[in-house]
Amino acid sequence: MNQDYIIPNNWSIIEEGFDATRVKSSESLFSIGNGAMGQRANFEEHYSGSTFQGSYIAGVYYPDKTKVGWWKNGYPEYFAKVLNAPNWIGINVEINGEKLDLATCKKVENFRRELNMKEGWLSRSFNATLQNGIEVTVNALRFLSLDLDELGAIRYSVTPINSDAKVVFKPFVDAGIENEDTNWEERFWETQSIHESDNQGFVVARTLKTHFTVSTYMHNSVYINNEFSDVKPVEINKTANAISFSYEIAAAKGQTVGLQKFGGYVSSMNYPVEELILASKNVIQKAHELGFDTLLENQKQAWAKIWEMSDITIEGDVKAQQGIRFNIFQLNQTYLGKDSRLNIGPKGFTGEKYGGSTYWDTEAYCIPFYMATKNQSVARNLLAYRYNQLDKAIENAEKLGFKNGAALYPMVTMNGEECHNEWEITFEEIHRNGAIAFAIFNYFRFTGDYSYIPEKGLEVLIGIARFWHQRATFSTFRNKYVILGVTGPNEYENNINNNWYTNYIAKWCIDYALEQIQKVSNEYQSDYTRIMNKVKLSQAEMSAWKTVADNMYFPYSEEHGVFLQQDGFLDKELITVEELDQTQRPINQKWSWDRILRSPYIKQADTLQGFYFFEDHFTKEELEKHFDFYEPFTVHESSLSPCVHSIQAAVLGRMEQAYTFYLRTSRLDLDDYNKEVHEGLHITSMAGTWMSIVEGFGGMRVKEGKLTFEPRIPKEWDAYSFKVNYRNAIVKVEVNHQGTQVSVEGDHSIDILVNGTSQLIKN
Amino acid sequence: MNQDYIIPNNWSIIEEGFDATRVKSSESLFSIGNGAMGQRANFEEHYSGSTFQGSYIAGVYYPDKTKVGWWKNGYPEYFAKVLNAPNWIGINVEINGEKLDLATCKKVENFRRELNMKEGWLSRSFNATLQNGIEVTVNALRFLSLDLDELGAIRYSVTPINSDAKVVFKPFVDAGIENEDTNWEERFWETQSIHESDNQGFVVARTLKTHFTVSTYMHNSVYINNEFSDVKPVEINKTANAISFSYEIAAAKGQTVGLQKFGGYVSSMNYPVEELILASKNVIQKAHELGFDTLLENQKQAWAKIWEMSDITIEGDVKAQQGIRFNIFQLNQTYLGKDSRLNIGPKGFTGEKYGGSTYWDTEAYCIPFYMATKNQSVARNLLAYRYNQLDKAIENAEKLGFKNGAALYPMVTMNGEECHNEWEITFEEIHRNGAIAFAIFNYFRFTGDYSYIPEKGLEVLIGIARFWHQRATFSTFRNKYVILGVTGPNEYENNINNNWYTNYIAKWCIDYALEQIQKVSNEYQSDYTRIMNKVKLSQAEMSAWKTVADNMYFPYSEEHGVFLQQDGFLDKELITVEELDQTQRPINQKWSWDRILRSPYIKQADTLQGFYFFEDHFTKEELEKHFDFYEPFTVHESSLSPCVHSIQAAVLGRMEQAYTFYLRTSRLDLDDYNKEVHEGLHITSMAGTWMSIVEGFGGMRVKEGKLTFEPRIPKEWDAYSFKVNYRNAIVKVEVNHQGTQVSVEGDHSIDILVNGTSQLIKN
Incomplete structure (x- = not known):
């Protein structure tokens, strides 16, 4: 603070x-x-x-014109101010x-x-x-x-x-x-x-x-x-x-x-x-x-x-209440889902930093919020924004030497064109493509609206799968496919090899695209024909994708029993944040870039971002091991960091830690944790705050098509409540120290799992 | 061509x-x-x-003001245009x-x-x-x-x-x-x-x-x-x-x-x-x-x-003759050694690209030429230029978080201040510090003038050794000191770990500084006292340096029997330049930066630069093994590349290859090999052309304080000749297919090794 x-x-x-x-x-x-x-x-x-x-x-x-010392091929001519x-x-x-x-x-x-x-x-x-x-x-x-x-x-x-x-x-x-x-x-x-x-x-x-x-x-x-x-x-x-x-x-x-x-x-x-x-x-x-x-x-x-x-109510903790409402309020001030040409800029209407309006933040952080608190058409509009820009994502990939319809969505954009111009981000922070595919999966998982995939989503998934297939290279040395020269979600490392998160989501994107191609082929024949005529995808190409996905390399440390953030992570001086001199914080204001890069400090969830997206691929023990390995090196100097950690701490039943992270995410700007609020607010991460209550404390998931809750409550609170619009049913969850009350508004009855117990809930 | x-x-x-x-x-x-x-x-x-x-x-x-998308701490405020x-x-x-x-x-x-x-x-x-x-x-x-x-x-x-x-x-x-x-x-x-x-x-x-x-x-x-x-x-x-x-x-x-x-x-x-x-x-x-x-x-x-x-004469090959004279002429047009405030800009007076006047090119390439073809005061002036800027090199290192007199010389400068502003170069291409120390060693080796070291050089060596000591970090994983996040001489890799060349020259700098401290302490007591009072160097600090130098990590491939350019080199797709589609060349004009970075292609001698500087640390077999491993991946898209390879090919007796590289270096601009001569000439590499004749074909070295020649002659030539000013004796070397004639001008007699035979040569 x-x-x-x-x-x-x-x-x-x-x-x-x-x-x-x-x-x-x-x-x-x-x-x-x-x-x-x-x-x-x-x-x-x-x-x-x-x-x-x-x-x-x-x-x-x-x-604004890109102005750099030495021009690098592939740079966009401008960045959107x-x-x-x-x-x-x-x-x-x-x-x-x-x-x-x-x-x-x-x-x-x-x-x-x-x-x-x-x-x-x-x-x-x-x-x-x-x-x-x-x-x-x-x-x-x-x-x-x-x-x-x-x-x-x-x-x-x-x-x-x-x-x-x-x-x-x-x-x-x-x-x-x-x-x-x-x-x-x-x-x-x-x-x-x-x-x-x-x-x-x-x-x-x-x-x-x-x-x-x-x-x-x-x-x-x-x-x-x-x-x-x-x-x-x-x-x-x-x-x-x-x-x-x-x-x-x-x-x-x-x-x-x-x-x-x-x-x-x-x-x-x-x-x-x-x-x-x-x-x-x-x-x-x-x-x-x-x-x-x-x-x-x-x-x-x-x-x-x-x-x-x-609205989310919190009783017994006015600062926490003020924080969450501030977050929800600012999100709604920024984007209401009325105009499909717009998106959610990281500073909203509160500052100029960064530039452009659309980052992977939209897919990774904002869509869940809008999906659950608005009509599902709002989330669908946000997905369609990317579909409408698919041609430009393909052009963007072509500028970087990819071909045959491979799509690389821009790091930052206003109109589909890339408008960020630092090579380590523009050319290398390619995991953003994964979040765009994940959002399609997530939209269907939550809304149950499959129609988006045959109508629009599948083309996006194919372009993205093509990109990953082409971007991976074969390492004879490892006898595996590797992805070299990337920046992961942790932007405090650049041009690293085999970022686990990137490799993992790349493989997942290919597998998911292949599954959806199969499903659309079986169930939406006319869409399938239309799409295949357009994208000209052969069985041979799909097999080649699969070879890459099946043989992807994932760096792993036997000694620590964890996947490694990237190949070189263990070469670093592994001094935890706690042991770091506090006068050196925030490191992004105190240290030169090379020093940050060779340090073990993590700006925001990186391997843990993968554990957040793909929680159900791992056991709780695996999550715990990775959380315990990586969180101590995490400086949370990205606004997107504390929320993911709050959710995972809650999942692991570490309520004090979850609560601390919750305060940090919800009051990031109010209390100016990162010493930069004068530059504007962190809008997109505010959706992460919402997630840290709904998914973290509320434990909301969709598992096998069923809405589930595993509510927990921080000891500081008397009660809290939230609502979600799940498949057009308004589900209200009220939690206090005695238990959880789930109710449904309107003329719906819905089968919900609460703490593992199935409840058929009617109004 | x-x-x-x-x-x-x-x-x-x-x-x-x-x-x-x-x-x-x-x-x-x-x-x-x-x-x-x-x-x-x-x-x-x-x-x-x-x-x-x-x-x-x-x-x-x-x-000119540094203008970047996202400011990084440590960037210089301006770059010199x-x-x-x-x-x-x-x-x-x-x-x-x-x-x-x-x-x-x-x-x-x-x-x-x-x-x-x-x-x-x-x-x-x-x-x-x-x-x-x-x-x-x-x-x-x-x-x-x-x-x-x-x-x-x-x-x-x-x-x-x-x-x-x-x-x-x-x-x-x-x-x-x-x-x-x-x-x-x-x-x-x-x-x-x-x-x-x-x-x-x-x-x-x-x-x-x-x-x-x-x-x-x-x-x-x-x-x-x-x-x-x-x-x-x-x-x-x-x-x-x-x-x-x-x-x-x-x-x-x-x-x-x-x-x-x-x-x-x-x-x-x-x-x-x-x-x-x-x-x-x-x-x-x-x-x-x-x-x-x-x-x-x-x-x-x-x-x-x-x-x-x-002058260097070449008989029987007018293009080769024209090439070398063009190089010598342009070097003299650019810098004559009259004004100690000046240095040798990479484009001389022929263009604007790059900016600034002083790069590591001066130490690595130009000093040998000026040392051998001018009065030794010219080379001494070039060394003193860096001594005069030592305070600014210390300041520059401080901006990046180093302390206690550690010096990092700028990548590019006009007045001692860093004026390049790309993090991967400014902050990471730190091997430049090594070349500055090496030039001091090289100056003494060639001129025999030790006085520079107690007078000025030692302070520079100490500042540089301090930098390397602080820049290395200990990897528990490897149980060695590592140097993470650097750019080596091959600028087609950025932010790599354990660049062999950087690690090697870092260790050498520390060892050499320690030796010179010892020597000055023994032989130049008053200089020693003056310097030690100024730099406050303790025995404990020197031991700490030594620990780093003695335990430096050098990546090595057992499979290939070579030192690895950097930790991740073998992860790359090792397709040789010969196998690469020629329409893709030069890659720096055809490929996006990320693609270049993840490729195995080498812009200029990197590991081989180390073998050039430290030839006598390795056997000819080791040189051959490394040359055969790395040259096939080298695209020579830096003007500084062909000369080093020409010298090494000559050392290995591969005269055809040496000759091809010689033409490429000497006629780089005349024949516009890199499709960029309209932007100006490559001045500093012209000194490399001179080296490729004198050190490559002429085989000139100083070994154990003795000038030696092992002349070879390309079959295309009838004869060639050059002169060097060695310790104030003008030594002329004339080579033809029958043999070698070495003579000395003026009132000198000098013991020279020619093809291993000692000759006392008098006028």
């Missing part, structure tokens, strides 16, 4: 007291989003202190001619932020004493509408406390923004036009190269003592990239003057460019008709509906 | 006939330099075809109002270029028919003065053939230049001021960040029928970054009108900024006083002096 200022609360994230050193961190933690857009919790009014300004539109990116979008939240405030700026005020008191997760809004309030002696109370409330996902709304008010004051609100829209992460002082947006009409302003700007055109708009109204007041702007100021209005209001001492601002983005992803202004006006019109209060009420209802299905 | 248009000639590089597709290639091959500056053989007149404009000043660089310098050679020519441009002429005939290596000048002549029908003969001669190394001289003449013509010469100086290698359309020079006086123009420009200030100057005179003619410019044109003069001359049909241009650079490396113009004028004044013809005569004499010592 690295920070501890978030006030524990079951339903809200709360900060009290103003501390300039926490601003960037809080900007991440209090981020809001609605699946279509999102933003860091930047202040509306000007802030001259250290801040990371960020507002993001789903699907809008910039292809997450783009900071034009600012629409800005409301500069002047009080008696002095700019309100928390960094320069004489005094800031009663500062309070709340991110209300139950209802989906962010509020901020404070008392400030300006240099000119005026004391004001400020209240700000804002939300991004779930119902109208191009709309955000702000209510911002100022109350002079110690005298009358002239208050000037200067709401603006500004496309002259930069990216936080740019080294190059480059601009990525060019302003096309600026418009205004009655209290409304519009800046139409276009991204360079990708040419996403976006109308960023605002509509302002002035309120005095909460009553609408028809104040007109005294000045409208247009610059090259921005428009701002000035509203002057004489506020009597104690009188509250407010600005209501609607704003947001309307983009060319959804409208013809020439209709963007009109479409923006339509959104404003709708918002206006409903009004702020109704919109807020609708927001609460929309979130209530999400929580109805996805 | 990839091209074959250079006309064989003993002393010149000659091209005949104009071919636009060869322009960039010839621009590299006909490059000229004088150690202080150099330039590609760009045309003086405008050329609108494909060209790579390049002019370079020794020591002038730009620190070789900077294209302002253009002073430009002479635009208009004939009857039409610009002379070989890309747009109706016809170009009798095009001929000659780079006269004996005398050090470049000429070009052609007949051109312009679009306006005028036919002209053009002659251009240019050289960079060895005597006045801030001066270049051009004589450029035009003769209208088929009618009278108005000829306008527009000589210019232009600082508005770009780098060929920039992705970023950036400018690296800012013009400070532009001056002119009587036929002289000056552009003072400063590099960004590094703030090298350079006056690029010109002085023009017009000649009619080779007589000076006091033609004044009709126009002087100054733009933001350039100055040009226009001289108009009415040339009668058959009359030759010419422009003589002196130009070059005067830089703040040698003068206060405010004196640059004055210093430029002084250079012009000197040039003017001597005149073009005398300067050219002096140039011939200066080159004669260089050749006197460094």
Whole structure:
């Protein structure tokens, strides 16, 4: 744990007291989003202190040129940069001619932020004493509408406390923004036009190269003592990239003057460019008709509906409760499954790091969450996203010298093209292909919906199997097939040979593809014919696959009785994390890369990731042996690490360890374990937090087509509950120290195994 | 071989006939330099075809910001970019109002270029028919003065053939230049001021960040029928970054009108900024006083002096003769050993690729050449260059987590700071440290000058030994010290474990440092005390070093009876280069990086580099076994590869192979074996060519303090000869098929072993 200022609360994230050193961190933690857009919790009014300004539109990116010292064949020409979008939240405030700026005020008191997760809004309030002696109370409330996902709304008010004051609100829209992460002082947006009409302003700007055109708009109204007041702007100021209005209001001492601002983005992803202004006006019109209060009420209802299905309750441990809700809330803010062009970026709408929107995180971590807490079409959409990009995965493999329809899915992408450009990742972290195949298996296992496989999945499985077949090489020395030069899930090793996880999932992918080809051939003849005509797969090729799968090499240590993470693992100095000097942590901030690489330290589950995916291939004793061997070398410096370990610790009945890992995963950002929350949140790993309760403590599995639970409960908790949408039945699990209650909503009866006992459960 | 248009000639590089597709290639091959500056053989007149404009000043660089996707701790903030310098050679020519441009002429005939290596000048002549029908003969001669190394001289003449013509010469100086290698359309020079006086123009420009200030100057005179003619410019044109003069001359049909241009650079490396113009004028004044013809005569004499010592003659094989002279000529154009701040960049003054000026090439390849063909102070200066940068090598090691004075010399540098930024090279290609220690050993072995070691060398050796001691880790599994995560000389493998070459040279460095400490302690007591006070080296630390050296692990294959290049080598698919589809070559242009890495293909001598350095540690049978095992996997895609193999093939008596490798190394650029000569020449490997004759065919060694030769001669040659400056005696070796003649110049008598027979040789 690295920070501890978030006030524990079951339903809200709360900060009290103003501390300039926490601003960037809080900007991440209090981020809001609605699946279509999102933003860091930047202040509306000007802030001259250290801040990371960020507002993001789903699907809008910039292809930044790959710039490397020595070019390597196969590098993508660009990497997709997450783009900071034009600012629409800005409301500069002047009080008696002095700019309100928390960094320069004489005094800031009663500062309070709340991110209300139950209802989906962010509020901020404070008392400030300006240099000119005026004391004001400020209240700000804002939300991004779930119902109208191009709309955000702000209510911002100022109350002079110690005298009358002239208050000037200067709401603006500004496309002259930069990216936080740019080294190059480059601009990525060019302003096309600026418009205004009655209290409304519009800046139409276009991204360079990708040419996403976006109308960023605002509509302002002035309120005095909460009553609408028809104040007109005294000045409208247009610059090259921005428009701002000035509203002057004489506020009597104690009188509250407010600005209501609607704003947001309307983009060319959804409208013809020439209709963007009109479409923006339509959104404003709708918002206006409903009004702020109704919109807020609708927001609460929309979130209530999400929580109805996805909430997890924990009794007796408010920090744990706050953690899981924060995770579920942020996941839903990031991705709601409405738009099949979108995916789940590792930082969501909370930062720019990494870039691109789609990683193997989606398949390995996020799909289980969305599959169990939404309609199954959401998970199917996520799978179809990869199917739609299969051609590009084949092209990507061709660039690396593979042929005949072998597919290598990109490490990072926005549109199917690889857009990461480090050879050890782009070319070598190929296990990602395995997760994409595993997700297809997992989807069928959980939803029972086989139709996806003959319709789409099988082609993906074939492309992936072809890749593994071609990627393995025969080692005469070992008389086995080996996979050389890879990076496993543990990115603290690069260009290693025979990463056990990669070899294992490669073999599994081939075996699974062969099984599914057989099944589709038997049961879906017309799909089979269509697919085989397309992919031209011969019996000879399939036999060649099988030879590779049957003769795959798996490094194993007789001495330790464990599979080895990779061929060279035992050459390392095997000093456990516990024995490591704590001043050296996190090693990714303290050590040079070569030192990390030759150390035994594991960033995230690697061999254990295989034991997580394929738990039923191994005995509990084997799991225990591997857990005991590898976990002591694991530094968990990837957000994806603690959740898998929490689940496995729970499976092994080590509840204290499971609980510790649970806190670490669920409060990773709230407590800033990895000293990096100012850069944004770890969105995809939040799905891992959900798994650590449902699969770890709840022990949920699907075994032989049957939903099973083996619930455990940490001693710190009185009770917990969760729901899953299993094959369209809503199953609720409530666990306390006395036992487990499983119930089903709606008109279903379902045979569920609880602690090994079969229960036919009806509503 | 990839091209074959250079006309064989003993002393010149000659091209005949104009071919636009060869322009960039010839621009590299006909490059000229004088150690202080150099330039590609760009045309003086405008050329609108494909060209790579390049002019370079020794020591002038730009620190380009390191730009990577994911930053890794320890990366240097910048890498040193070789900077294209302002253009002073430009002479635009208009004939009857039409610009002379070989890309747009109706016809170009009798095009001929000659780079006269004996005398050090470049000429070009052609007949051109312009679009306006005028036919002209053009002659251009240019050289960079060895005597006045801030001066270049051009004589450029035009003769209208088929009618009278108005000829306008527009000589210019232009600082508005770009780098060929920039992705970023950036400018690296800012013009400070532009001056002119009587036929002289000056552009003072400063590099960004590094703030090298350079006056690029010109002085023009017009000649009619080779007589000076006091033609004044009709126009002087100054733009933001350039100055040009226009001289108009009415040339009668058959009359030759010419422009003589002196130009070059005067830089703040040698003068206060405010004196640059004055210093430029002084250079012009000197040039003017001597005149073009005398300067050219002096140039011939200066080159004669260089050749006197460094020439290698080969009889009966003009291509081989041309090849070796080209190599010796380019080495001398690049570095003359006059300025201890300079070093030998891998592309010299012929291109921009790589960047930085100093690589391990200097120690491993160049020092033997300079040591044997120049005064020994030149080699000593090259060693001292590293001594002077020891503090920065210690800092560099500290950035990577080493301590207590451990030194890691940079992979690439301009000023001692690391300026390469790929982790697999910067952090892992650490064998470079070994070559730096080896050069100290080699210098003493050849020159007999031990004084360098107590004065400077020992501190370097201690810093390097400390590095190796700290870099090795103990493997419980192997019960040995291992060196994990390195890149060996074969850069087609990255992040490998136990590269035999690295482990071997690491152990050798420690052993050698310990020996020298002992020797200095015995024989140079005051140096010893001074050094020990400085480095604080304890007996305990030295014992710890020794433990590592004595217990170093060397991977070995019992099956093949060879040391293994690295732990995982035998896991690879061992398909020899001969069996590899030729369409796949060169693999560095055809294959993605991961494919190269998992292949067995070796870019340049790796294990064999160790057998080259430490030949006397192994039997000839061992050398043969390793040569036969590794050479078949070697693709020689590094320029540094064929020379080492040529030497070893010669040692093994395989003269045909030795000869093939010799042609490949000596004509690497002339025949463009690696399909990249357009990017510039491979300067440092040219010293390897020299070694392949002197050490390979000549069999020169120093054994037990005695100079020895075991000459062999390829059957293609009638005879060859070379000279070496051995301990201040000039030893000449002449070899033909009848035998070997060794003689000594000057007042020396020296005991030399020739083919095992001791000969006391006197003048």
